[in-house]
Every structure is written in structure tokens, then in C-alpha cells.
Amino acid sequence: MMDDSMYPQWTAEIATRRRELAPEALAAFRAFNSSVFGDGALPAKTKQLIAVAVAHVTQCPYCIRGHTKEALKAGASENEIMEAIWVAAEMRAGAAYAHSALALDVMKQEGQSREARHDEHH
Template sequence: MYDMKRLGNLQTMGKLAPEAWEAFQRFDREALKDGAIPAKYKELIAVSVALTTQCPYCLELHRGRAIEAGANEREIAEAVFVAGALRAGAAITHGVHVCGNGEA
């Protein structure tokens, strides 16, 4: 199902909904460009977010962009563990909804 070649379909989507596509592209560029947070860090954040959302397209794209922005494999590996910690932490903290109702 997931094949990077499918991203070519974005062009078709863009033709079908040009205003939305152009707005998305502008937003994406603005959100990820150098600013108060350097682009390299934004791309490492994007890798972590892509791991938590489990989007294979985002993983591939943002991993490449992180490297282009100057990230190295060690930084990417640490971003992986940040994502893992957040996912594990979310599972644990959501446990308060199913445990601890006074029945110890």
C-alpha cells in the first residue's frame, strides 16, 4: 500500500483542489523554514512526530530533509527515542483513566 511513487498523486490532488494545495504548500514551507527554531531541529521534530503518527511517507521525507539540513544519524536515533518515550509515556499516563478508581 505504501509506495513513495504514490506521492506523484499529489500533483493530481493539487490540480483538483489548487487553492487548498497551494495553501498547504505555503503553510508547510513556512512551518519548516529556519526561524526561532533552526530548520534542522524542525526536521528532527518532524521525524519524531512522523514516528508517533506512523506516517511512512513523512518518515521518509523528513528523514531526508533532516539530513539535508545537517542532522546526522546519531541525532536521528535520539529523535527516534524521544518519539518512543512520548508514545510510552502517553500509554502510561492514559492509564489513569482505567486504573486507580479507589480499588487498591
């Protein structure tokens, strides 16, 4: 189980303080959120499943909890939510594997540089 002490419990006090510190930004964010999660080409359930997956990739515990609840409310099954999480896990792992091409490129360049330096000295 995740150590919740790293993430303070959401309270009305926190919500009020955030609103006091940046009311315009909060209003804009809420409007953006409503626009993104409102009716559109994708149904609410699909949008929430995407949000659950992305929340796992971005590792936002508040987003994971909130969007999992919203996905359930939108009619997503527990199996659908878990499958979305596995898609996120594969994408994260796949990205690490795909980025190995960068390391291979550096190793190739450094290997060629070492060979060139070795040839210069012999």
C-alpha cells in the same frame, strides 16, 4: 521491513491528480509548510528532527522518509535522528502509561458501584 504495498510509491501522476482535485488547498498547505519549516527561532535541523519524531508518532511513512532526508540535508547526524526517534517512542509509551490513570479511575468508580450494589442486596 515494512510492507510497501500498503503505501503506493509516490509518483508524478499522484502529485498531479492531487493538485487537480484541490489546487487551493494544496497551495495553502505548501504556504503553511514553507512558513513552518522556514527560518525562525529554531534552526532547520532542529525543526526536521522534531518532524522526524512526530512522523514516527503519527506513523506517516511518507513523512518519515521525507523528513529523514530533510534532516540529513540540514546536517543532522544518524545518531541525532535515531535519538529523536527514541524520544518519540518514549513519548508514545509514556502517553499510554499516563492514560492508565483513566482506566484506574474507571476501575475505582466501577468498584465503588459494585460495592454499593452489593451492599444494597445484602
